[in-house]
Amino acid sequence: MSKVVPARRRGLADEVADRVRDAIFGGAYPPGAQLREVELSTALGVSRGPVREALLKLDREGLVRSEWHRGALVTTLSDVDVAELDSLRSALEQLAVRLVVANASAAELAAIDEAVERMDRARDEHEMVRCDVDFHDAVYAASGHRRLVEAWQAIRSQVHLFLLTRIGVSAEGYLASIPEEHRRLASALRARDGEKALELFASHRGQALDVMLARER
Incomplete structure (x- = not known):
């Protein structure tokens, strides 16, 4: 049998x-x-x-x-969805940043830089969101932690939806500001400045969360 x-x-x-x-x-x-x-x-x-x-x-x-x-x-994200995604993303991202700063190769850091460069060619907000998610893909890939990458993949689509909802609430200044934000993130990783990188990644998440929390009910 x-x-x-x-x-x-x-x-x-x-x-x-x-x-x-x-x-x-x-x-x-x-x-x-x-x-x-x-x-x-x-x-x-x-x-x-x-x-x-x-x-x-x-x-x-x-x-x-x-x-x-x-x-x-x-899916329409509720306030609970938003809070849970933000807190889980924060936990995963802090580990990823620490690992990238400690262990990432020159090639892996270059892949992160390339993801930032693609942002300059984004034609609209939806393409920019794709570039944003691609950037974070590159960060997790550079962490060298297989299970961390799998944990990110488990919420990746929901984070993409989170960012789409964010531009649906307000896209003002989004195209202009996002590339520079990510250049600063990549620069801190390249400099292997863990404290600065963690601060910048937290600020980056916080800006999106503030927009989501300010949406009309």
């Missing part, structure tokens, strides 16, 4: 999830938007099965929430 069941091909559902995720991150489906299986299957040219699997995947990522009477909706 076989000890394992045969593997199923899940490539199509993963591709659908990628397409829907990209559409959410690109602003096509803002927080609260309904994601209808029939419409998505028609638009993507696939059956409803892969769409249903994709929406379940996005639900596990925290990007989508299912309500029995409304179906799948793009």
Whole structure:
């Protein structure tokens, strides 16, 4: 008797999830938007099965929430969601910064700098948010801590949604200020100034949190 069941091909559902995720991150489906299986299957040219699997995947990522009477909706972050994401991100990021300062190679620090340089070419706020998340990907990668990277990946989509919600509340000065903010972060890491880096990363998180907390209820 076989000890394992045969593997199923899940490539199509993963591709659908990628397409829907990209559409959410690109602003096509803002927080609260309904994601209808029939419409998505028609638009993507696939059956409803892969769409249903994709929406379940996005639900596990925290990007989508299912309500029995409304179906799948793009997640709208509550005040509790915002506070929990900020506190968890803070804990993970402090460890990442300490590890980068202590152990990152020249090539890993260069990858962080390259992520900052891409910000100067961002054409709109949504692209800038992608660059922001890419920057933090590079920081976690430079930490050299596999489980820390996995912990970041577990909340990465929700942090992306957090930043999209932040620009939805107020995008004033966002495109102009974000590259310089990240240049200062990268500079502190390159200088291996742990105290300064921790201070700057905390300020960076705090500015986004302040915008979110000031949103109208």
